[in-house]
Amino acid sequence: MTIILEQIHSPEDVKRLDDKETEALCRELREFLIENVSHTGGHLASNLGVVELTVALHRVFDTWRDRLVFDVGHQCYIHKILTGRKDTFGTLRSFQGVAGFPKPAESEHDAFIAGHASTSVSVALGMARARTIRGEHYSVVAVLGDGALTGGLAYEGLNDAGESGEPLIVVLNDNGMSITENVGGIASHLARQRVKPQYFEFKKTYRRIMGVIPGGKRIYRVTHRVKTAVKKALWPCSMFEDMGFTYLGPVDGHDIKKLTYLLQWARQINTTVLIHVRTVKGKGYPFAEEHPNEFHGISRFQIETGEPICASGKSFSGVFGETMLKLAEKDPRVCAVTAAMQSGTGLDEFSSRYPKRFFDVGIAEGHATAMCAGMAKQGLLPVFAVYSSFLQRAYDMLLHDVAISGLHVVFAVDRAGLVGEDGETHQGAFDASFLAQVPGMTVLCPASYGELSSMLEYALFECSGPVAVRYPRGCEGNYRGKWGRGTHAVLRRGKDITLAGYGVMVNELTEAAELLEAEGISAEVLKLDSIAPLDYDAVLDCALRTGRLLVAEESIQEGSVGMRIGAEAAKRGICLKNFALKNLGNVFIPHGSVPELLAMCGLNGKGIAETAGEMCHDR
Structure with missing residues (x-):
């Protein structure tokens, strides 16, 4: 039952909950997430691991104004549920439904689009610097998984951020890779002390007193250097502190109270902070905990067994x-x-x-x-x-x-x-x-x-x-031919128009040719096996024979094969009776099933046949 979750319509509702209610909310969120993703598919394990972390972030920050940058964005599902998209979450990753990644066009609570890893610290630092230059007041938080630290761009951002002195919070979600090895009893003791409320209260009070007494700032700098030297002698410093971050953690990423306290403290100290959070990928769903990689990105599945509803075939x-x-x-x-x-x-x-x-x-x-x-x-x-x-x-x-x-x-x-x-x-x-x-x-x-x-x-x-x-994602279509080591192959002869394409697009071209045949139009289907180098002679010979050429491809238009063929024809002084490009245009294509997207772009058999028919009727 989702008693608490039913009351959550915005992040403000999360802030009104007490600790006990917040813990109940986390349990309900996991149930809700498992239930919905079992029907839609998506990134399950990573989102189960950040339930408490995401709730804690919304207890402390106002994502309508504060900037919360995810890295990578597939761990944003809980954030979406808490920011007004709970009732439409059943449309996750479906055509015109809720996107599987942060999308500012979808909600003002999504600070930045993020589909590729290792970018969040750089983006967040840019936002922090913009805030400072414009004299505005809001928090900037970057949430990145430990996997993002295998990308070099993350270190470029961390290096610059640590040196910048900008108030910025980086939350490192460590769900598998140990960042720094803490060895021995002293290290364990210090790790415990660093997340105790008393430790932070002492630091905060000491810094405040030293800021107002005569000569206090100089005393603070001296004692801070002494403390740092002693700490380095007893406990190897983390690389983040070497970069200039105030390092907090490691902390249990499923302890909502401790997470909330650390985030509040990080916001108050107004400097460059890294919070090291340890979580369990797939937390709360045994199958995902045991096999996190299999449940990272998953198709629809049976909750009781964890088995996919449709077994994956050959691809x-x-x-x-x-x-x-x-x-x-x-x-x-x-x-x-x-x-x-x-x-x-x-x-x-x-x-x-x-x-x-x-x-x-x-x-x-x-x-x-x-x-x-x-x-x-x-x-x-x-x-x-x-x-x-x-x-x-x-x-x-x-x-x-x-x-x-x-x-x-x-x-x-x-x-x-x-x-x-x-x-x-x-x-x-x-x-x-x-x-x-x-x-x-x-x-x-x-x-x-x-x-x-x-x-x-x-x-x-x-x-x-x-x-x-x-080659594409998924399986092959009706075309099951074998390659003859050439640059092209004519799959179907025709006299009225040439339909050219490459890869699995030939399946749509063949379907279009069949639809055109029913209208009395004879279409030739030309399969291009190599698009670099491109056999211009073969393409233009076919086009000249039929007098019309349509090039279809799942590619952006600029620099596409169709544009290259048109440019080559112009260079040779060849004037085609009719020439058309069918591609993805010069836009970014949204989420949805491949058949839906092909139809949207006019790249399915029906859409290609309609354009080809118009070309042939334009005599």
Whole structure:
């Protein structure tokens, strides 16, 4: 029963609860979260771990004015429930429903969009500096998971923030990685003392007295240096204190009273503070506690058993993993690299069978790319398995460290194209454009499992220089063809219009051709296997034969394959009778199922057929 939760309509309602009621609210929030995510899917384990922390934040801060920056944003579900979205939470991650990440357009309580990790301290510091320059008064809090500390940007932000002296609170949610090792009885004793109310009250009173008595500030500085020296001699200083933070913790992240007190103290001391909070990922749901990785991002599941309602079948990621095993057995130079996405990219079995040739570098795509460059330079065959939207973070290293030297690194670009429910931050809408701009880059686009396997083998053993093999999330469509080692294939002959595309988009093109046939229009379907280099001769020959060309792709328009073909035709002085681009436009695509998003963008079979029909009737 959700007795307390039913009374919560805004953060102000949370502030009115006493300690006992707040603890009851946390229990009800867990029940509510498990019940709803079991129907919608989403990020469960990470949100179960931050229930008390999020409630404590809302007891202390006013997120309508104070700025609460999440990192990464998938741990924001409790925040959303407490800020007026409880009644619509059943639409989580569905088309036009509640987003799975913070979204300022959705609520004024969401300070900043956050779908990729390691950015929160930098963003929060920018907000704090803006507050100071504008002479305003509000708190700025960054909440980051320990996983975000595997990304280098987090340290850039921490380094600058610690030196800045800006009043800023960083809450480190440590649910698995030990940041500093406290050894021995003295260390344990000091850790206990640092979270006692008496300790903070003494510090606060001492600082206040020293601030008003003659010479007190100088005395305070001297005693502070002496205390720091003694502390360093007895207890190794945390790296955060070395950076300039006032370090508080570690503290039990499920003790709501202690969390509330620490947050209040951190706000009062008006300096750069880091609170080290230890939580249990999946807290309160045994299946998630025992298998936090499996319940990190999960589809709909049965609460009683923890089992998914629909068992996951074969997927492009799975086929990639299977193929990598075969290729690694064939050649001992083959290595697999991932950036904290071992399971998501299908490399679980590879990591077990070839542990010395498997490298998970954490949330550090730039480092992964540069490391692969070093591996390739010394004679290995590295394959970096990375989500399309995460590869964006490594663009500089791709250009500078891989491409300039022409090094043979293979990028297995997973989640290329629309990914669905994770929304704007995760749609693979840009890689087709930015990869093709890299000099010497080969970009292959399999449309089936069989093509993925053969293209990956070709990329490793028959190509030179950087190569990307890009494939979508999920399963293959009706097209089950095999790759003939060419740059293109005509899947269907026609005389009225050419429909061109790559990857699984060929399924929508084939459906469109069938719909057009029912209207008496003969459509040719051209599948592009390589989009860099692009076989312009083949595309333009087909277009000239039918007189009309429509290029459909799950890509942003600028720099798209369709725009490149149009530019090449203009350069050659070729005038097509009719030419159309069907793509994602120059906008960010929201969350929803892939079929819904394809329909929204006019990229499903029906939408493509409608545009093609208009082109053919325009004689």
